[in-house]
Amino acid sequence: MDKVRFVVLYDGKLSESGGKFKYQSGKSRLISISRETSYESLQDIISYLVNVNPNEFSIKMKLLFNSPEVLVPFEVVNEDNVQIFLCENSVVNTRTSLCVTMERKT
Template sequence: MTNMKRLIANRESARRSWLRQKEHTAQLEIKRELLLIKLSNMYQLRAYCENEHRRLLMENNQLRKTLAAVEFDKDKRLVMENIRLRERLASFELDKAYKDGFMDKIRFVVLYNGEWSESGGKFKCQSGKSRLILVLRKTLYESSEDIISGLINVNPNEFSIKMKYLFNSSEVLAPFEVVNDDDVQMFFCENSVVKTRTLLRVTTVPR
């Protein structure tokens, strides 16, 4: 009986040992699978990093080529702009004498000895005489009065003059009277462009 108990005890011990061994083997297998998964992930991560590294290198090379092309175009553009600037400066120097002698002057027509009339909402100066005049752009109001009075042979001691002009506009506007330096410069601005040139109508008023 004692031997039977020993045998049973040995078998139970062997079974438990086998179960522990089996459990240990299963745990090792699980650890092995986890390790393989980690290794696989590491290989995948390494491959991804290598691909990203290659991609970044390619992008960097492309960026360098682009920057080099941009710098080349920039240098080329600067050279062309420098050439154009030199040409403009040369042209300016060639035309400087002409511009200094003419472009700082304004020419316009003076109408006098006529009368203003209105027809259909439009104003015009009827009859009279006309003279072409050339004055400096910086001429002021008092100087303009003196110049125009002399041009139309008006004695400033006996008569004063009124200067008016029509502003080029799609709207019907009454004549603008020139009474100060700003008005003179506005009139000059209108006559500095061909499309907006206008006549100066002068009437005399006894003092």
């Protein structure tokens, strides 16, 4: 089974400064998952990793692409986004962080 490694940033927030985006004041974990991981499975993995109940919290996942151009973080919302993210992280020189934020559901 082909595995993909990447950094998950959580318990912080995305901010923009001087035209660049970064994740501030958070924690990080390096994880490895199957190349065939689905959107739903990724959400389950992230929920477990950040220790939140998905029934109580909405989890948003965004990608910070390593790029010479300034790019707004892309939100992961479906299977295609997950596959693009995993493909980007399959190549060592294009590693992309997964930034996670959580909001309590009302």
